[in-house]
Amino acid sequence: MNFDAIVIGGGIVGCAIADRLARERRAVCLLERDVLGGAATAASMGHLVVLDDDPAELALSAYSCARWRELAPQLPAAAEYRATGTLWIARDAAEMAEAAHKQRRLAAAGIASELVDEAQLKLCEPALAPGLAGGLRVPADAVVYPPVAAAFLARRAAAAGADVRAGVNVRTLVDGGVILADGSELRAPRVIVANGCAAPELLCSVPVRKRKGHLLITTRLAPTVNHQLVELGYIQSAHGGDGESVAFNVQPRPSGQLLLGSTRQFDDLSCEVTPRLLARLVERAQAFLPGLGSLTALRAWTGFRPTTPDHRPLIGPWPARPGVWLACGHEGLGVTTALGTADLLAAQLFDQPLPFDAAPYAPARFAAQVSHAA
Amino acid sequence: MRELRTEILVVGAGPAGIAAAVSAERAGARALLVDMQAEPGGQIWRGQWNKATDPAARQWLGALRASPVETRYGLRLIDLPAPGLAVFDGDSGPLRVRCERLVIAGGARERLLPFPGWTLPGVFGAGGLQVLAKNGWPVAGQRIVIAGSGPLLLAAAATLRGLGAKIVRIAEQTGWRDLAGFGAGLLRHPRKLAQAAGLARRLAGVRYRGNTWVAHADGDDRVRSVTLASGSHREQIHCDALAVGFGLLPNTDIARALGCELRDGAVWVDGHQHTSVAGVYCAGEGTGIGGVDQALAQGEIAGCAAAGRAELAGAALARRRQSDRFAANLRRHFVLRDELRRLAEPDTVLCRCENVRYGAAATCTGTREARLQLRLGMGHCQGRICGAATEFLFGWNAATPRPPLAPASLACFTATSSSENPPQDPT
Amino acid sequence: MPPELCVRVDGVEIQVPAECSVAAALRSAGFSSTRHSLDGTPRAACCGMGVCFECRVRIDGVERLGCLVRVREGMEISRDA
Numbered sequence: 001m002n003f004d005a006i007v008i009g010g011g012i013v014g015c016a017i018a019d020r021l022a023r024e025r026r027a028v029c030l031l032e033r034d035v036l037g038g039a040a041t042a043a044s045m046g047h048l049v050v051l052d053d054d055p056a057e058l059a060l061s062a063y064s065c066a067r068w069r070e071l072a073p074q075l076p077a078a079a080e081y082r083a084t085g086t087l088w089i090a091r092d093a094a095e096m097a098e099a100a101h102k103q104r105r106l107a108a109a110g111i112a113s114e115l116v117d118e119a120q121l122k123l124c125e126p127a128l129a130p131g132l133a134g135g136l137r138v139p140a141d142a143v144v145y146p147p148v149a150a151a152f153l154a155r156r157a158a159a160a161g162a163d164v165r166a167g168v169n170v171r172t173l174v175d176g177g178v179i180l181a182d183g184s185e186l187r188a189p190r191v192i193v194a195n196g197c198a199a200p201e202l203l204c205s206v207p208v209r210k211r212k213g214h215l216l217i218t219t220r221l222a223p224t225v226n227h228q229l230v231e232l233g234y235i236q237s238a239h240g241g242d243g244e245s246v247a248f249n250v251q252p253r254p255s256g257q258l259l260l261g262s263t264r265q266f267d268d269l270s271c272e273v274t275p276r277l278l279a280r281l282v283e284r285a286q287a288f289l290p291g292l293g294s295l296t297a298l299r300a301w302t303g304f305r306p307t308t309p310d311h312r313p314l315i316g317p318w319p320a321r322p323g324v325w326l327a328c329g330h331e332g333l334g335v336t337t338a339l340g341t342a343d344l345l346a347a348q349l350f351d352q353p354l355p356f357d358a359a360p361y362a363p364a365r366f367a368a369q370v371s372h373a374a
Numbered sequence: 375m376r377e378l379r380t381e382i383l384v385v386g387a388g389p390a391g392i393a394a395a396v397s398a399e400r401a402g403a404r405a406l407l408v409d410m411q412a413e414p415g416g417q418i419w420r421g422q423w424n425k426a427t428d429p430a431a432r433q434w435l436g437a438l439r440a441s442p443v444e445t446r447y448g449l450r451l452i453d454l455p456a457p458g459l460a461v462f463d464g465d466s467g468p469l470r471v472r473c474e475r476l477v478i479a480g481g482a483r484e485r486l487l488p489f490p491g492w493t494l495p496g497v498f499g500a501g502g503l504q505v506l507a508k509n510g511w512p513v514a515g516q517r518i519v520i521a522g523s524g525p526l527l528l529a530a531a532a533t534l535r536g537l538g539a540k541i542v543r544i545a546e547q548t549g550w551r552d553l554a555g556f557g558a559g560l561l562r563h564p565r566k567l568a569q570a571a572g573l574a575r576r577l578a579g580v581r582y583r584g585n586t587w588v589a590h591a592d593g594d595d596r597v598r599s600v601t602l603a604s605g606s607h608r609e610q611i612h613c614d615a616l617a618v619g620f621g622l623l624p625n626t627d628i629a630r631a632l633g634c635e636l637r638d639g640a641v642w643v644d645g646h647q648h649t650s651v652a653g654v655y656c657a658g659e660g661t662g663i664g665g666v667d668q669a670l671a672q673g674e675i676a677g678c679a680a681a682g683r684a685e686l687a688g689a690a691l692a693r694r695r696q697s698d699r700f701a702a703n704l705r706r707h708f709v710l711r712d713e714l715r716r717l718a719e720p721d722t723v724l725c726r727c728e729n730v731r732y733g734a735a736a737t738c739t740g741t742r743e744a745r746l747q748l749r750l751g752m753g754h755c756q757g758r759i760c761g762a763a764t765e766f767l768f769g770w771n772a773a774t775p776r777p778p779l780a781p782a783s784l785a786c787f788t789a790t791s792s793s794e795n796p797p798q799d800p801t
Numbered sequence: 802m803p804p805e806l807c808v809r810v811d812g813v814e815i816q817v818p819a820e821c822s823v824a825a826a827l828r829s830a831g832f833s834s835t836r837h838s839l840d841g842t843p844r845a846a847c848c849g850m851g852v853c854f855e856c857r858v859r860i861d862g863v864e865r866l867g868c869l870v871r872v873r874e875g876m877e878i879s880r881d882a
Contacts, residue, residue: 035743042746078747147746167739219754219781219864221882255839273777275455275787282787296781296864298754410851412822412871417850448869450851465870483852495833495845502849506868510821511846512829595843596833726847726855729839754854781854783863 003027003163003188005349006178008170008202009195010034011041012146012335013327015153016342017194022162024346029186030154030162031178033169033198037150040196040334043303045215045251045261046149047228048142048336049086052105053235056312056360061333062109063356064340068142071339079148080254086141087116087125087227088234089248089288090133095232099136102232106138113138127223129290135232143228143251146335173202176323190349193318194327196306196334205320207366208329210304214263214278219298220256223291228252231288234262246280248288257298260285262332264305273300305331308366315341315361316348325349326363375461375785376469380406380444382680383460383473385451385628388416389666390658391479392434393673394680395443398477403681405443406471408462410450414438416481417501418666421508430666452786453777454632457653463782475653475680476632478641479673480625482659484526485762487620488724488732489717491591491600500619504530507537514538516614519600521545521588524621524708525556525570532576534617541577543611545586545602547620547714552707553584559703565667566700587714591616603713621708622663623762627775629656638662645691646684647676655680663704668697715767724767725760727753732767741770754781808876817872824849824856824867827878835867836882857882 005021007014010032018030032038048068052058072081090096096115103113116124117134124137158164169181177187193199199206234247249261263277278300286292308314308329318324327345330337344361347354384395387409395407407414413423419431426432438445449464460476462469484499491497498506500522507513518539520527523546531541546553560566589603601610626634629641635650636642640662647655657676658669674690718724720733730750741757741764744750750764751757751773761772778786804819810827817826824846827835834843835856846856849868856867859879 035739035746037746038742151747216787218784219882221859221864275453278787282784286784286788292784294862295784297778297784297787298781299752299756299776300778300787301776410869412869465865483850484848486848486853493838493842493844495843497847499848499850502847504849506822506825506846506849509849509868510818510825510829511849512825596845723838726838726844726853754857755852758852759848781864 001029001186003029003186005190005192006031006186006188007192007194008178009193009198009328010036010150010154010164010166011039011194011196012037012150012153012338013196013330013341014192014194015150015157016338017192017327017345018157018162018164019153019160020342020346022157022160024350025161028157028162029188030157030164031168031170032166034167036154036166037147040303040305041146041150043213043215043301044146044332044335045249045259046144046146046335047086047251048144049228050106050109050111050138050141051235051333052102052109054312057333058105058109059356060313060337060340060344060361062111063343064337065140065142067339067343068144069140072142075144075149076152078145079152080145081142081149082254083140083142084252085137085139085227087229088136088138089121089128089229089231090135091231092133096133098232099134102136111138111140125226125229127225127289127291128229129288132288137227141228144335149335170202173321173324189323190325191323192325192327192345196328196330197304199306199326199328203318203321203324206314206318206326206328207309208306208314209266210269211307211331212263212265212268212302212304213261213332214273214281214300214302216260216278216281216300217253217298218258218260218292219296222256222258222295223289225250225252225258225289229288244277246277246284248284250285250289271302273302306334307331310365313337313341313361314363315344316358316363318363319367376467377472378406378444378469379472380404381473382406382475382477382677383408383471384477384479385460386416386479386481386658387411387414387445387447388479388481388658388669389418389430389434390481390669390673390676391416391477392438393670394477394479394655394657394677396434396437396441397674397677397687398681399441399443401678401681401683401686405677406446406473407438407443408446408449408451408471410448410464412448414445414447417505420505430670434670450780450782451628452779452782454628455777461786463786468783468786475655477655477657477676477680478628478660479656479658480628480660482622482624482663483758484619485621485623485766486618486759487714487717487763487766488722489588489590490719490722491593491597492618493723493726494591494593494597495595496593496597496614497591497616497618500530500617501526501622502619503615503617504533507534513615516540517542517612518615518617519543519545519602519611519613520617521586521600521602522619522621523547523710524619525704526619526622528573528577530617530619531580532573535576535580541580542613543602544580544582545588546582546584547587547711548584548708550584552709556703556707559700559707563696563700566665587711588616588618589717620710620714622659624660624662626660627758627779629654629660631775631777631779646679647672648679662701664697664701668694668701671697710766718767724763725750725753727755730760735764736768741773744770745773756780806872806874808872808874808878810878811880819872821872822868823858823860823865823870823872823876823878826872827858827867832880835880
């Protein structure tokens with residue numbers, strides 16, 4: 001069979017790309033080996049957040065969050081899109097100063113936010129521990145339930161003519177197409193590898209590593225939380241070093257449950273919960289939300305973030321293989337940046353005007369290391 | 375976190391677990407017996423601890439009282455984070471147990487299947503209402519309909535009648551031919567036959583119907599009536615309670631979480647009740663539904679074997695062989711009929727915890743998709759109820775259990791590392 | 802009369818039978834449900850053996866299963882779990 005493009009990977013990024021291409025009337029095929037919206041998409045929190053510590057990340061996340069806001073009215077109720085906003089929490093004066101810097105950086109990208117002092121913090125989030133210095137409120141940030149959002153995009157793609165196949169494994173990439181596990185061949189001049197942590201299984205030189213994370217969800221009797229709450233130290237945890245890190249990151253679910261995150265570790269490739277990390281996650285959350293003490297945990301799980309050496313995603317052509325394009329390596333921002341990734345990649349695929357500068361995400365930045373790899 | 379050390383940890387204090395713990399101590403080992411109920415006895419000997427009327431219960435609960443077995447009740451197994459380490463949660467907070475060997479005696483649960491009205495208050499499992507009543511649930515003077523499948527319906531009816539309930543109907547989905555076949559099979563098991571004869575006496579005058587199943591239940595804030603089906607015939611019966619169970623299922627979550635091999639939905643064990651995982655034994659209903667005699671025999675064998683003295687369990691080995699045949703007879707004659715797959719309507723709740731409807735679930739390709747897209751099986755019971763239903767209805771495989779094996783206090787997770795990572799003050 | 806004890810249910814003090822589970826005590830006191838599902842419909846004890854979690858209640862602030870816990874004098878029970 002012949003397509004304009006084949007997208008490998010039915011996570012949020014692959015579904016968004018398939019949706020974007022199908023609605024442009026391209027003949028697109030989406031291949032998912034398990035179920036739509038599984039793997040990292042299913043394991044994620046679904047926090048749609050503008051991150052500003054790197055100008056490229058700011059451009060991609062700010063653009064994508066705006067695209068989510070446009071999409072929101074069309075999402076099914078089960079996608080649970082809610083503009084909770086993000087409340088970045090400052091523990092002390094030094095972090096309040098960091099909050100003020102953050103506000104300026106966000107403002108430069110057109111993102112409104114407001115500084116919150118100790119008293120205002122108590123008012124908008126009464127469950128937080130006393131003694132916190134304040135924070136920065138970013139009202140336009142939102143949350144979404146990613147597996148349903150991914151399946152919605154895939155369904156919409158299919159309605160626009162895309163050939164969406166779940167439970168289909170790609171055995172290998174060939175020039176101008178892919179060979180499936182059953183030996184059959186699908187042909188397209190553009191093959192987009194959007195399968196997150198599994199990218200190196202098809203392209204061994206793609207620099208994507210798994211970074212394990214833990215999440216825990218409580219039952220419904222949690223203290224009331226209104227925003228997605230994140231400690232300002234989160235960025236340091238997310239980007240700093242290769243060691244283990246734990247940061248306070250809590251999301252209120254519409255059901256009244258709280259989703260507690262987040263941990264990061266490279267060394268552990270087992271999908272089992274690591275008790276030591278889960279304990280640090282819970283202790284960190286309790287330090288900010290003392291009322292968690294008597295709560296009941298409903299479930300805990302792990303997932304793997306697809307990470308690149310510079311923590312930026314790979315979006316664009318893969319120089320080592322003509323006709324192969326990458327849309328992977330989004331680490332913890334795959335859900336946030338899925339729609340922007342789709343727009344940026346589609347523009348590159350079909351020589352359209354770019355929505356923002358593609359250079360920072362170009363896979364070619366790692367090409368020197370892989371020039372003689374397949 | 376409080377911590378205990380023992381040689382043999384026995385999880386579950388029903389007949390199998392009691393026999394395992396007592397036998398292990400007799401064989402010279404130290405045993406700790408833990409159960410989530412407030413007292414020992416499991417479901418079958420519920421309420422017998424302080425006033426045993428059943429001879430086997432009197433014998434074994436007496437033996438447990440007289441033995442040096444250490445016991446902890448009101449504690450539920452949450453996690454097995456490392457070999458030889460178990461974390462429990464309960465009223466008095468979390469408890470960590472270090473052990474050398476583990477005997478799983480987690481018993482069985484009832485298979486509940488969705489039908490319109492099954493979530494109404496006053497609709498129970500058949501064994502469910504029986505054990506609730508043994509713990510004081512008021513049934514005196516209540517009009518109760520019992521439906522479903524298996525000998526448990528009769529046992530439940532006898533218990534409830536003994537507590538003053540009016541059993542207005544017992545509806546068994548199995549046809550008369552299989553019921554007769556099962557009865558003939560009982561002739562080879564004198565104790566079972568005596569039990570059956572006793573039940574018959576206690577149920578004299580109760581209307582028992584084969585080939586009959588529940589079609590739907592109706593009510594407002596609780597159940598008021600049930601409609602039974604038999605072929606194309608429908609009959610509505612007013613009732614205060616409806617107890618419906620479709621047989622028993624082995625509880626395998628602990629064994630599966632440890633990676634033990636399963637066969638036909640039950641934990642595989644060798645002749646010494648040893649599972650496929652080193653140092654882990656399983657006894658009783660978890661290895662296949664076989665009733666109290668099999669549970670006791672397997673418990674004795676598991677306890678002796680876990681204590682390293684398997685040769686002491688000789689007599690129990692012979693009893694186990696006889697009970698195995700009873701279990702096979704049970705399986706052969708109570709096969710669920712196809713009509714039960716068509717009771718739920720599109721808007722009938724299938725996953726009670728997350729309120730997922732049958733119609734939505736039926737559009738999914740399997741457990742994984744239904745979990746992610748609909749949150750089916752993602753609530754409190756963690757798919758223990760709807761997982762068995764979707765296996766029967768759609769042929770789906772149940773999800774692999776993950777810790778926490780049941781919802782648990784957050785304290786169960788923090789204290790495991792408190793010595794290495796003292797909680798940090800955010801300020 | 803069998804012995805009774807005093808508990809608070811949803812803030813109201815009531816007498817319940819002493820020798821029973823929390824689930825049974827609530828039913829004896831006339832409560833037909835122990836919680837409400839996500840769509841607001843009432844639910845009550847079903848499996849009786851700690852499997853279905855329908856009889857969960859808050860006891861002294863902590864989520865517990867009514868079918869597994871013995872009723873005790875002075876318990877504070879909330880049907881909001």
